[in-house]
Amino acid sequence: METTGLDGYRDRIIEIFLLSLGKSGEVEEYETLINPERPLPAKITEITGLKDSDLVGAPTEREVAAEIREFVGFGTLVAHNLPFDLRFLNAMFKRNNLLEMGAGGIDTLSISRSLFPKLCIYPEGGGSHRLSNLMYHFGLEDSYANAHRAKDDVMLLVEVFRHLQEYSMGQSSILYPEAVTHGCPTCGSAMNVTYLGDQMVLNCKPSCAARLVI
Numbered sequence: 001m002e003t004t005g006l007d008g009y010r011d012r013i014i015e016i017f018l019l020s021l022g023k024s025g026e027v028e029e030y031e032t033l034i035n036p037e038r039p040l041p042a043k044i045t046e047i048t049g050l051k052d053s054d055l056v057g058a059p060t061e062r063e064v065a066a067e068i069r070e071f072v073g074f075g076t077l078v079a080h081n082l083p084f085d086l087r088f089l090n091a092m093f094k095r096n097n098l099l100e101m102g103a104g105g106i107d108t109l110s111i112s113r114s115l116f117p118k119l120c121i122y123p124e125g126g127g128s129h130r131l132s133n134l135m136y137h138f139g140l141e142d143s144y145a146n147a148h149r150a151k152d153d154v155m156l157l158v159e160v161f162r163h164l165q166e167y168s169m170g171q172s173s174i175l176y177p178e179a180v181t182h183g184c185p186t187c188g189s190a191m192n193v194t195y196l197g198d199q200m201v202l203n204c205k206p207s208c209a210a211r212l213v214i
């Protein structure tokens with residue numbers, strides 16, 4: 001989802017994309033823009049490319065909250081930073097007198113943190129466990145770079161989730177050097193990646209200046 005800001009109660013959802021994966025493999029999608037009935041901060045337009053003029057004609061949350069609640073139903077929610085999405089969804093459900101969701105679900109952010117305690121930071125990957133960094137980590141950038149809209153993020157999340165599952169079950173085809181997943185061998189900080197031809201160079205800066213070529 002995309003939102004007007006970070007505050008789950010004061011800010012509003014402006015775009016939502018939900019993908020439902022059924023037990024026997026059936027896939028359903030729900031997607032809508034939502035008119036937040038307030039001007040968008042410039043920063044949000046910059047990040048998402050969405051402008052006020054894209055949202056004025058969109059339904060308000062009063063018009064879509066019930067169908068979103070119905071779509072989510074009693075399924076298991078999967079999200080990257082699940083508490084963030086839950087706060088926004090539940091605040092919207094509450095404002096519209098709908099049943100709030102429980103705290104359960106699968107948070108790929110906390111799974112990533114536990115599997116890769118000090119994941120390295122890839123070029124243009126953002127913070128260590130950001131979805132964009134995981135995109136580079138799992139080599140998905142050819143299909144997903146430049147995403148920052150609700151649907152693209154969800155499609156990327158599905159792939160990232162699959163890779164996290166494979167890795168946690170020991171079925172991943174990729175073996176990562178310790179410094180990639182557990183940080184600098186000297187000081188424990190997350191390493192920054194640069195590339196030297198095909199080789200990965202891990203730099204620990206500004207922490208201890210350790211440098212490893214892999």
Ligand SMILES: [Zn+2]
Binds near residue numbers: 184185186187189
């Ligand atoms: Zn270090």
